[in-house]
Amino acid sequence: MTPRELHDGRRDGLVPLESLDLGAAGSFAGLLRAMGRTAFSGRQLGEAFEIVLEMARDPDCLVVLTLSGAMTVAKQGRIFCEMIDRGIVGTVVSTGALMAHGLTESIGLTHYRYDETKSDEVLFEQGYNRVYDTLEMESNLNDVAELVGDVLRTTPPPEGVWSSARFCRALGERLERLAQGPGVLRSAFNKNVPVFVPAFTDSEMGLDFSTWAMNQALAKGQRDGVTPDEVFRAIPPYNPFLDLQEYARLIGRARRLGILTIGGGVPRNWAQQVAPYYDITADRLGITLPSPRFQYGVRICPEPVHWGGLSGCTYSEGISWGKFVAPAEGGRFAEVYADATLALPILMKAVFEELG
Numbered sequence: 001m002t003p004r005e006l007h008d009g010r011r012d013g014l015v016p017l018e019s020l021d022l023g024a025a026g027s028f029a030g031l032l033r034a035m036g037r038t039a040f041s042g043r044q045l046g047e048a049f050e051i052v053l054e055m056a057r058d059p060d061c062l063v064v065l066t067l068s069g070a071m072t073v074a075k076q077g078r079i080f081c082e083m084i085d086r087g088i089v090g091t092v093v094s095t096g097a098l099m100a101h102g103l104t105e106s107i108g109l110t111h112y113r114y115d116e117t118k119s120d121e122v123l124f125e126q127g128y129n130r131v132y133d134t135l136e137m138e139s140n141l142n143d144v145a146e147l148v149g150d151v152l153r154t155t156p157p158p159e160g161v162w163s164s165a166r167f168c169r170a171l172g173e174r175l176e177r178l179a180q181g182p183g184v185l186r187s188a189f190n191k192n193v194p195v196f197v198p199a200f201t202d203s204e205m206g207l208d209f210s211t212w213a214m215n216q217a218l219a220k221g222q223r224d225g226v227t228p229d230e231v232f233r234a235i236p237p238y239n240p241f242l243d244l245q246e247y248a249r250l251i252g253r254a255r256r257l258g259i260l261t262i263g264g265g266v267p268r269n270w271a272q273q274v275a276p277y278y279d280i281t282a283d284r285l286g287i288t289l290p291s292p293r294f295q296y297g298v299r300i301c302p303e304p305v306h307w308g309g310l311s312g313c314t315y316s317e318g319i320s321w322g323k324f325v326a327p328a329e330g331g332r333f334a335e336v337y338a339d340a341t342l343a344l345p346i347l348m349k350a351v352f353e354e355l356g
Contacts, residue, residue: 028350041338045347048298048334052351055088055258055296062090062254064294066271068263068311069095070131072102073111074341077184079348084187086355089260091250092188092195093267096203099168099185099195101131103205104140106175106183107147111136141204147174148208149215163242164197167209194250196243198270209236248274251292258296262340264303264311275323294318295325297333300340300347 009016018037025031029049036046055063065083083089104111112128112135123130127138148171155170172189188195200206217234218226251257251274261268275292282289303312315333318324325331336343 027353028346029354032346032350041336041343044334044336045338045343048300048336048343049347049350051258051296051298051332051334052260052347053354054332055260055298056086056351056355058256058258058296060255061258061296062251062256063088063258063260063296064271065089065092066259066261066263066267067092067094067098068265068267069340070098070101070134071262071340072098072105072184073131073134073136075111076341076344077102077105078182079344080184081182081187082352083348084184084191084193086352087191088351088355089193090254091193091247092184093247093271094184094195094197095265095267096164096197096200096205099197100141100144100204100208101136102184103144103147103171103175104136106181106186107143107178108180109137109140109143111140144204145208145211147171148205149212150174152209152212157237160237161242162209162236162238163240163246164200165194165243165246168195168197194246196247196270198240198243199266200238200240202266209238210234212236244277247271248277252278252290254292256296257292257294259294259298261297261299261301262344264299264301264309264313268299269310272318272321272323276321279322291322293325293331294323295331297324297331298336299334300336300338300343302337302339304337 017039018034020034020038020042022031025034032046032049034046035042036050037043038046055061065080067080071077080092084092114130114133114135120130123135128135129138129141151170151174158166168185169189172185175183175186176189185195187193197203197205201210213236214231214234218231259271272294275294278289278292297315299315301311303309305312305314305317314335315324315331319326319331324333327333
């Protein structure tokens with residue numbers, strides 16, 4: 001057996017790790033930089049900090065923020081508001097549920113801590129909707145439905161057709177006039193940041209939109225004895241392809257792209273597919289288009305890759321789809337396998353600290 005040739009890491013150019021000295025970390029930024037010299041998720045969060053900071057400081061980088069999960073129910077909404085208010089985020093791609101639950105806070109309503117002594121059957125009877133350890137009152141959602149309906153009644157859609165981005169702008173404008181609380185849509189309106197909800201009908205907000213359309217259709221006819229086959233025929237003036245094309249045009253104007261993903265799901269996939277969308281459009285139409293790729297990427301999500309879903313997909317895998325710049329060509333990515341309610345506040349506190 002040939003004896004092993006034992007190397008010294010420094011001579012091989014390896015980066016030495018350092019034991020975490022909490023006393024020497026005088027700030028959140030200092031703490032994350034020190035964590036970046038440790039291991040496991042701590043190192044990942046430290047690397048994410050440096051990449052988010054670089055994205056935020058790059059004036060030519062359009063940062064796409066994708067949001068999924070119950071982040072507004074979990075009271076993380078103000079963090080997203082500050083990211084928009086500071087100009088870090090150039091566009092938001094979100095689930096509709098996250099925006100709908102954020103609306104309750106924006107109009108001065110409250111979420112509550114779940115009382116574990118109450119069964120889910122009792123919660124239903126009392127009008128509480130449980131999201132893990134937090135409660136959203138059904139009455140809150142009814143108030144959101146009134147807001148949605150009032151905006152639809154009083155605001156004509158551009159060119160006669162709504163998209164999620166158009167409707168989110170209208171909601172943001174109304175929230176700014178009401179001035180009852182902070183909210184992602186209110187901040188986005190003030191900063192002219194488009195908010196896209198690709199799975200719009202998969203949300204309370206989408207259902208509010210549809211029930212408003214059905215109510216309008218029934219207003220002129222008989223309501224007694226109406227059947228499901230009759231009532232579920234009203235179609236709102238809504239076209240999701242307006243979102244797809246608006247987002248593609250936005251991406252096409254950017255010199256560099258970054259993506260910050262909380263969770264995964266439809267928002268992540270929809271936001272990332274724009275690069276292959278450009279490629280196949282150029283190929284199938286026989287035209288010349290740029291080939292946009294995300295140069296920066298940070299993902300905070302506990303889902304592992306071996307489940308096969310997009311939420312856990314690595315940036316390395318995304319390179320094979322033509323979505324990202326390879327590291328050898330300047331791509332910078334960090335994947336933090338953690339609950340965002342733990343990692344995001346620390347990460348963004350450090351970023352805001354550094355930006356001043």
